[in-house]
Every structure is written in C-alpha cells, then in structure tokens.
Amino acid sequence: MVARMAKRSPSMSEPTYFVLAALLDGPSHGYGIIKRADELSGGRVRLAVGTLYGALDRLAGDALIAVDSEETVQGRPRRYYRLTEDGRRAVTQEAARMEQAARVVMDRTSPAAGIAPA
Amino acid sequence: MSGTFTETWYRLCLRAFPPGHRNEYGAEMLGTLLDGPPRRTPSPRETAGLMTAGFIARFRQAAASTSPWWADGIHLGLLTLSLANLSYCIADHTSVWWLAVSTALVITLLRGWVPLAVPLALLVALSTGRAMLFGASTTAFLGPAYVNWVSLAPYGMLAIGAVALLLGRPKLRSRPWWWLAIPAAAVVLAHAPGIREYGETWQLFRAGTEAVLLLIGVWATAAARSPRWALAAALYVLPGAASALADPPPNVQDTGYWLTLTALLLAMTATAWRPARS
Structure with a gap:
C-alpha cells in the first residue's frame, strides 16, 4: 500500500526542477545553486538554504545528484554537487512534460492558430 | 547585533534538523547561510x-x-491516550496509587518498553471498567470507574493496542521527553489559583493542544506521505467521536469541537493517500 503510494509520484516541484536545472551547466556548491536557480527562474524561485539542503538530501537519496568534489573555505566544508545520468534524464523528462502541457494552450491561443484570446 | 550573533542564531535554528542531517x-x-553579502x-x-x-x-x-508504519502509529496513538489519561488523573486529584500507575504507563510507552506497558495498560483498562465488568464498587483508591461502554472505549483501545504491539514485536523508537510538557501543564492548571476545575481554561488548553498536535500530524503526513500519524490520530479521536455520537453534545461549541477533530483526522487520512511531489 505504502509502496504503491510512492510509485504514483506525478511531477516535480518547482524548486526541485530549478535545483536540477541549475546543475545542467556543471557542478556547483550550495550558494551557487541558489544564485543560478534565481537567475534561471527570473527571480521567481528564491531558495532558502533550509529548503535547498532538504532538496539536495532527497535528490542525493534518489541518486539524481552526487557530490562531485569538496573543499574547505574559511574553515567550513563546501561541497560541489553534480547531476547524475538519472538526474539529467529526470529534469529533461520534466521539461518535455511541461513543454507538452504548454503546447496544449499555446497552440490554441497563439495568433497563428486563428483563435484570439477572449 | 553582529555577525557572530547571526551565526549563533543560525546554529540554533539548525537544531530543528535531526542529528543525522545536521552531521551531514x-x-x-x-557556510552557505553566511555566503553572500554580510x-x-x-x-x-x-x-x-x-x-x-x-x-x-x-x-x-x-x-x-525501522518501525513499521502501523506499529509506529499505534505506539504514538497509545502514548497520546495515556497522556490524556494521566492529565485527567492529575485534574481529578486521584489517589497516589492511580497516579503512579498512570505515570508509569506514560513512561513505559514513551521509552517504547512494550512488555512493561502491557500489564499497566491492562490494569488501567480493567480498573476503569471494573463496574461494568465485575459490578465492583467504585472506590476512589482504584481510580475512576465508568458505567457505560462508550466512556471505556479509550481504555479498551489502550489495552488492545498494547497487546497488538506485544504480539507484533515491532522495533519501537523512544519518544522525546517533551511529551511530558502535557501532564506538566495539567499540574499547573489543576493547582494554579483562580482556575476553575474543568473550566474554560482547561477546555481551551485541551482543545488547543489537540488541534495543534493534529495540525502537526497533517503537516507531517503531507511532508512524508505516511499513514502512521493518521492511525495515531484515529486511535485518539475515534473513541471520543463515538462517545459524541452515542451521547450528542449539549451545545454547538462541543459539536464544533468534535467535528473539528474529526475533520482534521479525515484531512490527515486523505493526505496520506495523495501522491507526493519530489
């Protein structure tokens, strides 16, 4: 019963999507991911640090990301995270799903389709 | 205030995370919190x-x-029932013997010591039900004795749940000591001057505590999509709701109270079966 609930997971949350998207260009550390997600979303997704590390922990648990390297900055550890193949596939599939969903609307509302918005 | 205060504050906030997550x-x-503009x-x-x-x-x-969801749910449900029982013992100023048994039941459940909790839960159920089961006299020494089956439902639930945990032999985790804040608050309410016995302050404390715990249960269920909290809530709410059905509340306020608890239980149950987003 519980296992069946887990398999029905429908889509990705927006913060998770932008965390994965931020890592498409290469490995990055926590603060870098926050800045990149903010840029990529046009300022819409402003990840709090607690939210980010909750997401990183889950994504690492699901093997969608992995630690790429680690350094020490001002006495504190700084880890760089990278997308795994599964992570790249997951974010690509989610992008395709959203593109298909957007097309359903755009094809019907664009001027070329001949249907003017009300 | 300074940067040191900011760092200390964030360190304190990090304690909201479980130790394993904090270590990792x-x-x-x-470091990430202190990155960026100071x-x-x-x-x-x-x-x-x-x-x-x-x-x-x-x-x-x-x-x-590692605890199975059903065992964790029963464990939490029994703990809340035993806490309610102890709080009412305190408010009723019952005998020291009854208070000791009720406190021991809370402690054994809190620590997950099922073999010790079972005889105590059976003792509580048999003692509260002695008038119905044996027609025994209701001496104050043995604690309260109820004379209808509906009022005995929570105690029956305690006994049956404890036996189920004993038979299932699941591995249970210890619960944090802060649960004892509930009977501690009951001590304050029962002995503070100017507070009427079972008056508005007591009712407000009880309803507020139940609502807050059930809302946390809904939140926990939404975050982890596990039915354990709904099961625990059902063990606590259903005996009382059955009592309200058998003996309808005298006013709109009490009816609203039971409807609210039932609605929160239903919300928790529905949330447990909704698919999660990653």
Whole structure:
C-alpha cells in the first residue's frame, strides 16, 4: 500500500526542477545553486538554504545528484554537487512534460492558430 | 547585533534538523547561510526556511524509521491516550496509587518498553471498567470507574493496542521527553489559583493542544506521505467521536469541537493517500 503510494509520484516541484536545472551547466556548491536557480527562474524561485539542503538530501537519496568534489573555505566544508545520468534524464523528462502541457494552450491561443484570446 | 550573533542564531535554528542531517550538512549549510553579502541580523526568511525544512526532515526521518508504519502509529496513538489519561488523573486529584500507575504507563510507552506497558495498560483498562465488568464498587483508591461502554472505549483501545504491539514485536523508537510538557501543564492548571476545575481554561488548553498536535500530524503526513500519524490520530479521536455520537453534545461549541477533530483526522487520512511531489 505504502509502496504503491510512492510509485504514483506525478511531477516535480518547482524548486526541485530549478535545483536540477541549475546543475545542467556543471557542478556547483550550495550558494551557487541558489544564485543560478534565481537567475534561471527570473527571480521567481528564491531558495532558502533550509529548503535547498532538504532538496539536495532527497535528490542525493534518489541518486539524481552526487557530490562531485569538496573543499574547505574559511574553515567550513563546501561541497560541489553534480547531476547524475538519472538526474539529467529526470529534469529533461520534466521539461518535455511541461513543454507538452504548454503546447496544449499555446497552440490554441497563439495568433497563428486563428483563435484570439477572449 | 553582529555577525557572530547571526551565526549563533543560525546554529540554533539548525537544531530543528535531526542529528543525522545536521552531521551531514550542518557545517556546509552554515557556510552557505553566511555566503553572500554580510548581514548584521539573521534573515527572517532563512530562519523560517530552516525551521520548516528542519521539521520536514524530522517527519521524513520518522517515516523512514525501522518501525513499521502501523506499529509506529499505534505506539504514538497509545502514548497520546495515556497522556490524556494521566492529565485527567492529575485534574481529578486521584489517589497516589492511580497516579503512579498512570505515570508509569506514560513512561513505559514513551521509552517504547512494550512488555512493561502491557500489564499497566491492562490494569488501567480493567480498573476503569471494573463496574461494568465485575459490578465492583467504585472506590476512589482504584481510580475512576465508568458505567457505560462508550466512556471505556479509550481504555479498551489502550489495552488492545498494547497487546497488538506485544504480539507484533515491532522495533519501537523512544519518544522525546517533551511529551511530558502535557501532564506538566495539567499540574499547573489543576493547582494554579483562580482556575476553575474543568473550566474554560482547561477546555481551551485541551482543545488547543489537540488541534495543534493534529495540525502537526497533517503537516507531517503531507511532508512524508505516511499513514502512521493518521492511525495515531484515529486511535485518539475515534473513541471520543463515538462517545459524541452515542451521547450528542449539549451545545454547538462541543459539536464544533468534535467535528473539528474529526475533520482534521479525515484531512490527515486523505493526505496520506495523495501522491507526493519530489
């Protein structure tokens, strides 16, 4: 019963999507991911640090990301995270799903389709 | 205020996370929090984010624990029933013997000591039901004795649940000591001057505590998508709701109270079966 609930997971949350998207260009550390997600979303997704590390922990648990390297900055550890193949596939599939969903609307509302918005 | 205060504040907020998560990410999170433009005061947004994410991490950890969900749910449900029983013992100023048995039941459940909790739960159920089961006299020494089956439902639930845990032999985790804040508050309410016995302050405390715990249950269920909290809530709410059905409340306020608890239980149950987003 519980296992069946887990398999029905429908889509990705927006913060998770932008965390994965931020890592498409290469490995990055926590603060870098926050800045990149903010840029990529046009300022819409402003990840709090607690939210980010909750997401990183889950994504690492699901093997969608992995630690790429680690350094020490001002006495504190700084880890760089990278997308795994599964992570790249997951974010690509989610992008395709959203593109298909957007097309359903755009094809019907664009001027070329001949249907003017009300 | 200074940067040192900001760092100390964030360190304190990180305690909202379970120890395992703190060990893995704590120092790194602190570094990320202090990256960027320096701040003299902590960010309210980051503070709220740390608290929220910390509790969500705790809920998810509880759902991923080695205890099966049904055992964890029964365990939590029995603990809340035993806490309610102890709080009412305190408010009723019952005998020391009855108070000792009720306290021991809470402690054994809190620590997950099922073999010790079972005889205590059976004792509580048999003692409260002695008038119905044996027609025994209702001496105050043995604690309260109820004369209808509906009032005995929570105690029957305690006994049956404890026996189920004994037979199932699941591995249970210890619960935090802060649960004892509930009977501690009952002591204050029962002995503070100017507070009427079972008056408005008591009713407000009871309804407020139940509502807050059930709302936390809905939140935990939404975060971890586990039915354990709904099962625990059902063990606590259903005996009372059955009592309200058998003996309808005398006023709109009491009816609203039971409807609210039942609605929160239903919300928790429905949330447990909704698919989660990653």
